[in-house]
Amino acid sequence: MLDDICLFVQIVRAQGLSAAAGQLGLPPATVTRRLQKLENGLGCRLIHRSARKFSLTAEGEAYYTAYADLVAQFEAIRRNLSEEVHQLAGRLTVLAPTNAAVGILQPMFSQFLKSYPQIQLDLRLSNETKNILDGQVDIALRVGPQPDSSLSQMRLGSVATVLVAAPDYLEGQDELENLRELDACRTIAVTALPAWAMTDLETGTTETLRPRPSIFVDDIGMARQLVCDGHGVSLLPVSEVAEDLRSGSLRQVLPKWRGQDRVVYAVWPSGRLLNARAKCFRQFVQRHIAGDPVLQGAIPGPM
Helix, strand or coil: CCHHHHHHHHHHHHHCCCHHHHCCCCHHHHHHHHHCCCHHHHHCCCEEECCCEEEEEEHHHHHHHHHHHHHHHHHHHHHHHHHHHHCEEEEEEEEEEHHHCCCCCHHHHHHHHHCCCCCCEEEEECCCCCCCCCCCEEEEEEEEECCCCCCCEEEEEEECEEEECHHHHCCCCCCCHHHHHHHHCEEEECCCCCCCEEEEEECCCCCEEEECCCCCCCCHHHHHHHHHCCCCCCCEEEHHHEEEEEECEEEEEECEEECCCCCEEEEEECCCCCCHHHHHHHHHHHHHHCCHHHHHEEEEEEE
16 A cells, blocks of 8 residues: 555656556556555545546545655655665675685785775674674675575685694604504694595595594684694694795695585675675675785695
8 A cells, every 4th residue: 555655646646547547657557556556545536537627635635644744754764775785885794704804805904995995894703603684784605504495505616624733743743644544643633624525636535534533623713823833733723824824834734635625605684685895795705815826726836
């Protein structure tokens, strides 16, 4: 009924059904039918039908007086919201994993803010998967499978995982030749990777290891630091250890074996149109990740 009330107000403003139909781009018959539907719903006639003169009934005057200002406010709010949805200014709320956001993705966020200074970025970091709908979030970056059917998703890239250790830890040990020899090593496991699904890059053989870790932590950044400090071997995302591999402060263990890829996604609520700011951010992230070899599965070697 709200649409038909708005139509009635427009008819009064235009001083006629035909004039209103022309302004709204509707067939005159449609305008007449919808007015009749509104009158039937209200149980009274609103407009006197006359080819010579436009006039309201007493009931029509009452309804127009009651609704004209409300319809004007509604139209103003709709225009403002439409402008907000389509402009590259205002608040943009983004969820992102902590380790990636303060690590490999940090330069990207900085570049985005420089490129779009009118966007107010509300960046919420967490290594837990938080409900997008609860927090009125525009878009989120996530790593790993996204089974939630209430979310739309776009694959952006992937990060390899590799076995790494510090040279100090490996010094004096025979070079490992197979995965079973890891049983004799101190291992560091993280909650995000409880099972190590390994693939032999030469043969395509796959094996799943369930390490009995000497150390178990729930933060990838802490696991990386413990590995750098020489406390053992761990399976870690290359995004966390790329600089360490380049500098030689960490070395790959069993380099012909690779762990599972960690796929990076952008996700947002299904059925919700992305505003211009969220679309802009998604495109910016997509370009950045496409141009970073590590975020496309590459493994850097020592420089």
